[in-house]
Amino acid sequence: MNLLAISGSARSTSTNTALLQTVSKIAPNNIQISVFDGIGHLPVFSPDLENITLPHGVQQFVDAIAAADGLLIASPEYVRSIPGGLKNAIDWLVSGEHIVDKPIALLHASHRGGDMLAQLRLVLSTVSQSFATDLFLRFPLMNKTPQQVEDFFSSAEHRQQVQTYLARYEAFYQATKKPA
Known part of the structure; x- marks a missing residue:
C-alpha cells in the first residue's frame, strides 16, 4: 500500500512534518509512505485556474494524491483553525475526483489543537x-x-502505537476498496 502523508505546516522544522517523516521510516514493509511537505509552495487557489493547465506545483500535488492508495494528514493549529496553506491545498482538490474516494486519516503532533x-x-x-x-x-x-x-x-511503546495505527488504516483501506 502506498500512502501520501500531507503535512499541513509550511515550517521547515515542523513537528507535524517530523512526525510524518518518522512514521514513514518505521512503517512496516508492506506500507510505503511518501511525505508531502510543500503546502507553502502552492499558489493561492482560484477557480479561474482550474479550467486551464494547473500550476506546476498544484499538478504535482494532485498527481501525488492520484497515485496514492490513501492519505495521512498531520497539521498544526493556527489561531484555533486549519492553517491557511492546508485549507488552500484542499481547495485545489475540491472540484477534482482524486480525493472523493481516497481513504484519509489523521495524525497529530500535539496535545492541543482540538478546534483545528x-x-x-x-x-x-x-x-x-x-x-x-x-x-x-x-x-x-x-x-x-x-x-x-x-x-x-x-521507544518500543511509541513504535507499537504507530504500527497498530497503520494496521488499522490498512484494514480501513481494504474495507473501502470497491470490488473489481
Missing part, C-alpha cells in the same frame, strides 16, 4: 466519502525538534 481538528474533520468529511473519522493518532510532540521527534519513536 474539528474543522479539519468537517472539511475532510465533506470532500471525501472515505474519511476515517475514528482513525486518529496523537502524540505530545509540540515544540520538539525533528531529531527529538525521531528520538521519541525509539
Whole structure:
C-alpha cells in the first residue's frame, strides 16, 4: 500500500512534518509512505485556474494524491483553525475526483489543537466519502525538534502505537476498496 502523508505546516522544522517523516521510516514493509511537505509552495487557489493547465506545483500535488492508495494528514493549529496553506491545498482538490474516494486519516503532533481538528474533520468529511473519522493518532510532540521527534519513536511503546495505527488504516483501506 502506498500512502501520501500531507503535512499541513509550511515550517521547515515542523513537528507535524517530523512526525510524518518518522512514521514513514518505521512503517512496516508492506506500507510505503511518501511525505508531502510543500503546502507553502502552492499558489493561492482560484477557480479561474482550474479550467486551464494547473500550476506546476498544484499538478504535482494532485498527481501525488492520484497515485496514492490513501492519505495521512498531520497539521498544526493556527489561531484555533486549519492553517491557511492546508485549507488552500484542499481547495485545489475540491472540484477534482482524486480525493472523493481516497481513504484519509489523521495524525497529530500535539496535545492541543482540538478546534483545528474539528474543522479539519468537517472539511475532510465533506470532500471525501472515505474519511476515517475514528482513525486518529496523537502524540505530545509540540515544540520538539525533528531529531527529538525521531528520538521519541525509539521507544518500543511509541513504535507499537504507530504500527497498530497503520494496521488499522490498512484494514480501513481494504474495507473501502470497491470490488473489481
